[in-house]
Amino acid sequence: MGYKAGFLGLIGQPNAGKSTLMNYLVDEKVSIVSSKPQTTRRRILGIWSSDAGQIVFVDAPGVIKADKGLNAFLAQEAKEVIGDSDALIAVVSVDEQKPEDAERIIDMVAASGKPWIAVITKTDLAEKSHRVMILKDMIEKKKGKVLSFSAKDSKKDAEERDALLIEFLELMPESPAPLYDIELFTNENVREMATEIVREKCFELLHQEVPYSMAVRMIKFDEESKMPKLHMEIIVSKESHKAIVIGKEAAVIKQIGMEARKEIEKLLDSKIFLDLKVIAKPEWFENKRMMKELGYAAKSED
Ligand SMILES: Nc1nc2c(ncn2[C@@H]2O[C@H](COP(=O)(O)OP(=O)(O)OP(=O)(O)O)[C@@H](O)[C@H]2O)c(=O)[nH]1
Ligand SMILES: [Mg+2]
Incomplete structure (x- = not known):
């Protein structure tokens, strides 16, 4: 397999755990996280590099509908991340208010025509564990691959992280060279x-x-x-x-x-x-x- 590199957009509802997942994957606090929805306001890049390739994660604001002010920008930014990425991760949380919200994200990502994988997040929330099967069904109906992640249960070991990264690298296009300096973990200054x-x-x-x-x-x-x-x-x-x-x-x-x-x-x-x-x-x-x-x-x- 040749060297691969590309942009991998994280798409989900506000508060789904996109920034938490990206920080885990690049093993650095790149993107800010809070318990309130709409924390991320513009795309933030998190970069992971290995001998096999480079993944440039694009953490996006949560998908919302809005047509004015700051919210219109957030909505536009999430849409642009879908358009600008080589592949996508649909981030769906077991904690979503309504499972239909997760379905909207899965439909949107599947409709992009780009390679994609879905990650079910917050699987540690035991009272919502029945949601895992519901979400899995939704994703499989759209022929998507399902992975799961819990920031709480994660042992934070390299093996667990690498297993996810290997799956994501598969989605990346071949590339003659990395897109960013391999020493960087973000382009934020x-x-x-x-x-x-x-x-x-x-x-x-x-x-x-x-x-x-x-x-x-x-x-x-x-x-x-x-x-x-x-x-x-x-x-x-x-x-x-x-x-x-x-x-x-x-x-x-x-x-x-x-x-x-x-x-x-x-x-x-x-x-x-x-x-x-x-x-x-x-x-x-x-x-x-x-x-x-x-x-x-x-x-x-x-
Ligand atoms: N229990 C639990 N909480 C989590 C998990 N992942 C994230 N959270 C929490 O969920 C909240 C939202 O996480 P973020 O990573 O900011 O979510 P986001 O999707 O980036 O949110 P926006 O930027 O607002 O769209 C934070 O309070 C996190 O600590 C998880 O696996 N389990
Ligand atoms: Mg965020």
Whole structure:
């Protein structure tokens, strides 16, 4: 068998476990994860390389229907990942609200005409174990191969991971060379990863509409000093959200800052100084320039 390399898109409902699965496969925290749906907002690449080939996983936002604002971008981005990938993984969770939601994903992936495999996720949720058979039937009806994965039960050993990777590599086209430097595990840069870490903490610590209408951007990244200084803005869409993000006696913003700082320090392997400011930009997601600056612009709009 010759060398293989290509893009493998992860397609699923919001919260299905796509980012968790990708991080497991590349054995690095590349994509942020939270218990809330719609955590991933744009495609994130996770790269795995071996002597046999290279898989460039494309973690996509969950598939949703929307025609305006930030959600329209999320919907478009998931659609574009389907179009731009060489092959697809349908990620379906046993925890889906309705099995029909999973069926929609399977139909969509099968209809792409690309090679695909389905992965049933969250198989550790015992109360939902009856769903495994239902999902299996749906997938087999569409002539898809079924694998399963549990982030909780996984022994995190190389053997288990390799078994999945071998299946996925089969889906990749032959290629004369890798697509990315084989030393890389993502094409995200440190600035992007650090702002995503702050957004992840906001997603876990903020509630209702606030996490869905906020964004994070790096204002200044001073790498030169012995202790890198990162200045970021948390942009909310309403004046009233500012007080929520800051919290009583600044407790919430302090917690976001502390959790993010710890993780960014791991990423940079250095102590850092993290400065977070909360600013309100009413309805920022209606502003094309602002959306682009935050990385939420469709490729077709470049
Ligand atoms: N019990 C259990 N929880 C899981 C598993 N995989 C993921 N989760 C949890 O499910 C939630 C969503 O996981 P994500 O990886 O962020 O899901 P996603 O599909 O990327 O979600 P979006 O980016 O919002 O579309 C998180 O709280 C994860 O910890 C699993 O195998 N078992
Ligand atoms: Mg995600």
